[in-house]
Amino acid sequence: MLRPSPRRSFYVVVSRSGESPEYWCWEIRRKWKPMACEHRFRSHRAAELAGRGALEDFLNGLSMETGSR
Secondary structure: OOOOHHHHHHEEEEEEOOOOOOOEEEEEOOOOEEEEEEEEOOHHHHHHHHHHHOOOOOOOOHHHHOOOO
């Protein structure tokens, strides 16, 4: 049986920072659970780009780890 691709299980969420509503932050999630730290950005677009880059790095590392087993 084939396992679902990890790339479909993870995604990035961008939202206003709870501490400082003037900032935007991102987090990597898997099935509604936060998995990565958030960072502050001054625009939604900047947070989205940074989050997508972090997600790509995370998934590449995950696939390398899985491939070495």
